[in-house]
Amino acid sequence: MGVxxxxxxxxxxxxxxxxxxxxxxxxxxAFLVAVTFSYFVNSKVTFNSQYSFIKYVLFTGLMGIIAFTFGLxxxxxxxxxxxTLIAFSATSFVLGFIISKVFIFKDPKSE
Structure with a gap:
């Protein structure tokens, strides 16, 4: 999915x-298009989670700030x-996965 x-x-x-x-x-x-695709596919395929508009906006906002900052x-x-792409992609891969795993697609049973 990341590729x-x-x-x-x-x-x-x-x-x-x-x-x-x-x-x-x-x-x-470019990030906004890719993250929209990634969010909906990952929510079902990778994390088997429900879609959440609030979580989508939170994830997109946080990562969007990082994308824009790299470009600036x-x-x-x-x-x-x-x-720019190499640096952002590497950072996005690591931070995006951590943010997704810990905050966005967190298993509610683990709380």
Whole structure:
């Protein structure tokens, strides 16, 4: 699932950058598309959990701030897009899984 999510993010990022958007906005928009796909698939496939609009907004908001921040930093330092994607993807993979596992798709029986 992570590979599909990452590919989706990268393709959309490069499409938006090639259309003239900043890395910050491209990374945020690409992330939003990829995370929406990822949230709904992971809720059923990976974590066998129910959809929750509040949890979706919370997860998307937290990770969206990180995506936009990576893009802002890349824009400020004129970093090539590939490095932005690699750094964000690695960070997103780790933080996204932790946030999902601990907060978003937490098993209610474990409380």
């Amino acid at each position: 599909i999510n990452t590919l989706l993010h990268w393709v959309i990022f490069y499409l938006l950058v090639s259309l003239g958007l900043s890395q910050a906005m491209s990374n945020l928009l 930093i890349a824009d400020y330092f004129s970093v090539a897009g590939i490095y």
